[in-house]
Amino acid sequence: MISIIIPVYNVEKYLAKCIDSILNQAFTDWELILIDDGSVDQSGKICDEYACKDNRIKVTHKKNEGVSKARNTGITLAKGEYICFIDSDDWIDVNYLQNFKIQEQQCDFYFSGALYDTYDKVYSYKKYVKKYCKNRNEIRDQFFKQDLLSNGYPWGKLYKTQIIKDNKLRFNENLTINEDHIFVFQYFSYINTLYITNTAGYHYTVFDNSGRKLSSKINSYEELKAASEQFYLIINQLKRLWKISQEEYKRLYNIFVTSKRLSAFRSLILLKEKKYFKEEVDYWNKNTYMGCNRKEKIILFVLRSKYFICKFNLCYILYSLIQQRNKYNYKKQIYRDLNTRSIKL
Template sequence: MNINSSSLSVIVPVYKAEKYLRRCVDSILAQTYRNFELILIDDGSPDNSGSICDEYMQKDKRVKVFHQENQGVSSSRNLGIEQAQGEWITFIDSDDWVDADFLEKFQIENAEPDTFTIQGFTFNFENHPDKDFLFSYYKGCKFPISSDKEIAQYDILRNGYPFAKLYHKAKLQQYHIRFNTAISIHEDHAFVWEYLCHTENIKLVQSSSYHYEKKEGESLSNKNYPSATWLAASESLLASLSILQAKCHLEGTHYLKETYTSYGLEQTMKAIYCINRTNYQQVVSSARGKYLLFSQFFLTKTPKQKIVLYLLKQKWSNRLLFFFIHLSNILSTNLRIGSHNTEKTRPL
C-alpha cells in the first residue's frame, strides 16, 4: 500500500501513556479496514511513550511519529491535522482502544464531505468493568442538521467528544477548524460544535466499537480552574451555539435551554464562583453582558444560582455586586461543609 494514498488519517495525541499505549496502537493496527495512516503525536512525554511510538513506526509503515515539546492535547491534535495525508480524519485517545471493526464502521467509501458521521462508544471504567455502559448507542440513520427533533432525540449537541467521529480534512482546512489552544476545558466540545456549524447532514452509525477508558477518580468537577479559563470556555461555546440554534431550528425548544445551560452559561456561572478582588471587574462585566441569555435560556437548579442571577439583575456597581456574590459564595461553602459534617457525625 502506498501510504500517500491513504483514505483516512487516525490521529493519536500521546502524553504519559506508556501504561495504555500498546493496547491502543495494537487495536488500531488490527483494524479490518486497512487503508489508513496512524499519526502518533508525542507531546513531550517524560515516560517511555515517545520510544514506544518510535518502535511502532519501525515495525509498520502506516505509522508516522511526530515529537514536540509539551504543549497540550489541543496542540497535539492540531499538529496531527496539519500532518494528515488522508482525505478523512478521526481521533483516538492514547489510553482508549477500539474493536477491529471500528474504522470499517465509518464506511469511508460512501462518506460525503457535508455529512458528519458519528459512532456511539462504550464507557469502560478502569478496575470496575461492572460499571461499563454504552454511550449514545445509535440506531443507523441519516438526517439533515436542520431536523430539530432528531438533534434533540439523539442529543447531538451534548456529544462533544472528538473521538468516534469522522472529519473531512478539506473542510477542516477550508474553515480553519482547530482545537483552541487558549482554553483547557471544553475545547473538545468547541471543536465539534465548530465543525457542526459547517455541516449539512448527520449520519449515526450503530456501533460502540470505541472504548473510552474512564480513569479511577477522574472527574471534571474535581478540577479547579480560574475564572478566566471558565470565561474563555463560555465564550467559545456560545459563539458556536448562537449559530447552531438557528441551523438546527432549535428556537423555542427545551433542548436548547438545556444545551445553553450546560454548555455556555454554566461556565460563566462557575467563573462567578471563582470571583475574587483581582478579577471581579472582568467576571461581573462578562456575566452581566450575558444576562439576556441567562434570562432566556438558563435553567436554575440551585438556590445559589438563583441568588447570583438576582444579583446580576440589580443595577449595582461591580464592586457592590462582587461583595454580595462573594458573600453568597462563602455562605454556600459553609452550608455545604456544615451539611457534610452533619452527615459524618450522624448516629447510626
C-alpha cells in the same frame, strides 16, 4: 484512507494497548499520526518503536504545548480523506473503523456511540439509533432528538479532512476546557450530511484502579468565560443555518452559554479572583436564568439578593460545600453501581 490522530503525553502505561487496538482493526486503510507532546516518560520511545514496525505509523515529537496544539499539528499532517481522533489512554474494538461504513455511506460527518470503562470493565455505554441525514433539516432534528448536542468529545466520530482544512477549523489553543466541544459544534455548522451508527466500539477510560481521572482541577474564570463566549457565537451561527426554534435555541443557550458562565463564577469564587466579582454580580442581575437545579438556584438567590452582606464569602462557603459533596457522591455512586451496571455486549 482514515488519518488517526493521537496526542501523546506521559501515557506509557496505556499507549501500547491503544496502538495495538488500531493495528488490529478489520479496516486497514489508515495512517496513524502520533504527536508526542513533550512526554518525559517512555511514551516517545514507545511511539518510535511502533513506527519502526509499521510504515502506516508516523511520529512527531514536539515540546509540551497542550492537547489542542497536538491535535492541530496532527490535522496539518493528515493525508487521509477522513480524520479520526483517539485519546492515548483509550482503545477501540476491532470493528470500530469498519462500522462507520465509509465505503457504503458517503458523508460529511460520522457519529458513533461509546463504552465507558471503569476498573477494566464496561461501566456503562451510549448507543444511538441508526440514521442517515441527507440535509441540514434532518441533521438539526437528530441533533436534538438523539441529544447529539451533549456529545462534544472529538473521539467516536469521523470528520472529512477537506471540510476541516478548507474552513481552517482548529482546536482553540487558548482553552483547556470545552475546546473539543466547541470544535465539534463548529464542524456541525459546515456539514450537509450525517451518518449516525448504532454501534459503540470506542472504549473511554472513565478512571482506572488508581482513580486517575477523578480530577479536582478548577479552570480559571477567564477561560470559562471565554468558553461561554465561544459557545454563544457558534450557537447563534447554528441558529441561522438550521433555523432553530426559539425553544431549542433557549435550551442550547442555557446549557452552553449560561451554565458555562455560572461555572466561571464558581471558579471566580473558589479561586478567590475578587477583581471580577462586581462584573459578575452585574451580569447575573441582568440575566433572567433561574438555575436548572437546587444548588444553582440557591447560588443565584444569594448573588441577586439585596438582603445578604459579604456575598463573596457566603458564596465561597456554599461552593466549597457543594464541591466536597459532589466529589463524595460521585465516588460513592461509581463504587455502588459498578457490579450491577457493568455489562457485556
